[in-house]
Amino acid sequence: MADPMRIRATSKDGLTNVKVLMSHEMETGQRKDGSGKIVPAHFIQNVTATYNGKTVLSAQWGPAVSKNPFLEFNFKGGQKGDKIQVTWTDNKGEKRTDEAAIS
């Protein structure tokens, strides 16, 4: 099981700013290990953020994204105390969902 994400969300003047830090290896599949064998690709492919059941961000990622990725975005609306939910799915089908309250 992957480590939890760190999500921070703040709302100001009708705009909510969300910062997400994900724990993931993000292997490109192009690197070789000490014995010369290719390290299999393992990276996040889909990221979605939902607020009150409505998708506010949907992204398709590839192997070019760094290890332990950091994502920051804004969306209109969002009430303090409400929850924002972020989900990622990687190319091995692993999945992780975390949520945080907007402050």
Added chain:
Amino acid sequence: MKNQLQRAVGGVLAACAALATFSTGVTAQSAVDEIAKYRQQLQDGNPADLWEARGEGLWKQKRGPKGVSFERCDLGKGPGVVKGAYAEMPRYFADADRVMDLETRLVHCMVTQQGFTQADATKRPFGAGSDRSDIEALTAYFTAESKGVHMNVALNHAKEKEAYRLGEKMFFFRGGSHDFACATCHGETGKRIRLQDLPNLTDKAGAQTAYTTWPAYRVSQGELRTFQWRLNDCFRQQRFPELGFTSEASIALTTFLARNANGAAFNAPAIKR
């Protein structure tokens, strides 16, 4: 005619030289600025947070054969007290009758309280990819609890003073196949390795900035690195014999460098390139 030509050529060459000096100066300066800007941008999403979160979990978890958490571990400010404790380390611990830095003390608690063997406790001091190090995570959590606290390594005990003296001696001691000392790279202001600026650790401000920004998340390695790792890798770069994890030598050097940073606000886990 010949003279005129020579003068003209000379003039052009001089102009080229001036231009060349000017442009390298600009490049070096802007590269340093760009690196500073890059660090600034990363500051907000420092993945060290992930290590801190894991470390906090490990801290509170009942671990080892005896099933004891770190909440009974005394790191200098009483059992389980984490706030501000790192700013006073390394320090003398009466129960072990020696000076210990943070990592050494964590290992000590893992052995004496949690029931791990010394070999198990020090099995993985530095993580690599999926082989994660619990010590690095615990260090991240523990040091983050001292963020903003001013460094205050007191050197009250005779053994603390002795460690400082030994560390100072090691810092200036030249040896190894390259006849290197720590001071070779860290004894002058404005030195660098490729584009990486090296802190001058004999200078108060340099020593403070350097010490208070470790542990750090190294972007190039994708790992959180502790101060023990920093010293270990410096030894490797100097072609010295491997610095033993939690060895007396490593604690002495840490004591020397920590004490020299006294007065500065602790600001780690940081993020470095």
